[in-house]
Amino acid sequence: MIVRTLAEVTGTDRDVKTPTWRSRRLVLAAENPGFSLHETVLYAGTETKMWYANHVEAVYVIEGKGELVNEETGETHVLEPGTMYLLDGHEHHTVRAQTDVRTVCAFNPPVTGREVHDETGAYPLVTPEAAD
DSSP: OOOOOHHHHTTSTTEEEOSSEEEEEEEOGGGOSSSEEEEEEEOTTOEEEEEOSSOEEEEEEEEOOEEEEETTTOOEEEEOTTOEEEETTOOEEEEEESSOEEEEEEEESOOOSOOOOOTTSOOOOOOHHHHO
16 A cells, blocks of 8 residues: 655655646556556646647646647637546647646556656656666
8 A cells, every 4th residue: 555645745756847837746657556646736827738649648627727728629628626637539738727727637557757748748658667
């Protein structure tokens, strides 16, 4: 059994910060669960373009207000507490945060914690062995 708090990962290599978001990784591939689990905050007034070519991501909004844009269809969706979205078709998407938007995210396959978005907005597929 693993028990971990947000405070325990804050300030460690599991606490990843960029200009538009911060992600604290609570569960990673090294724990071998088949998914990874993150608490991510997208900062107010920012726009983040993403594309997970190698991962499926589920996102559940627990605080804040923003907008999700499916860049492939042009559809927009309101992001607010209680909203979930699943990127099961590897959609190119943009999140526009009107306020800080706090989310809980799960990735399959799990991320190692060392991924960074590349120039396309995607995470590379990194295995735990390759991350060592």
